[in-house]
Amino acid sequence: MLSKEAEIQQTYEYFLTNHLPEGFTFYGYEGDFPTVKVTVKEALETAKVVEAELRLNSYSNDMVEVEPYEEDEFPVIRFIFDLLFFTEEQTKACLLLIARTIYTFENASTNKEKSFFFPFFKSKKKETKAVDDKFKDEITKEDVIKAVRKFSDNLPQGTYRTILVNDDYSIDFSQLRRYLPRTPTQKFYLSKETYDIFEEHEKHIPPLMDKVQKAVDQYVKEHNEYPTLPYDHLRRVNTFLLVQEHLLEEVPNIEFYITNYDGLITHVKTKEK
Secondary structure (H helix, E strand, O other), rough: OHHHHHHHHHHHHEEEEEEEHOOOEEEEEOEEEEEEEOOOHHHHHHHHHHHHHHHHHOOOOOEEEEEEEEEEEEEEEEEEEEEEHHOOHHHHHHHHHHHHHHHHHHHHHOOOOOOOOOOOOOOOOEEEOOOOOOOOOOOOOOHHHHHHHHHHHHHOOOOOHHEOOOOOOEEOHHHHHHHOOOOOOOOOOEEEOOOOOHHHHHHOHHHHHHHHHHHHHHHHHOOOOOEOOOOOOOOOOOOHHHHHOOOOOOOOOOOOEEEOOOOOEOOOOOOOO
């Protein structure tokens, strides 16, 4: 069942299907957005050139996203469109620009030999795998933090950024498409209580952090003070006390610290005053 966003996009799907250049096929939907694919000779370098040409011609990443892939060992580029930015004529012009750029680049790279596209005749989608390359994996933790903040700023009142968090605490990047240049190849993780963001090697921290944060909040509610040791300038969370108070099941193997932001905790050691 399509989401409301996808249903709106589907209304304008004919913008693409009526104007596909030779060798291009309609791929279906990537999340909520219609996608076109084409097989090329070399996906990564060609995708870089096409993306540069699109941006030069004022087609932003929000309008059309470029993703190089390998499918059945053939190099493929997918183009993910947000058709709400386009008229039918603009869509046609964008597709022609993409096709022309691919042809020109591949023709030049093979000493003027004609470029060609491998047509796809099978209706069943094949398993695809992302191509590891700097072109696709330049998304940093700072990029994700900024994207999540922008996403949060545009949420309706009463809705929180926790809707981004999957069951394993990983971030659902399909909801951040408008705020990032492309989907990261590595996972990032988000604490539901503090909204801190973590990389793959830190994925064990968010579940522990959320348990400790809830325990700290409950302790403050019951005792009107933070669960820290007297004269501890680092303001470490006294997790032994929280266990004694039956607010935690066990002492975590990570130290947490009380910050100056409304009792939020952090795993980053604070500076001594």
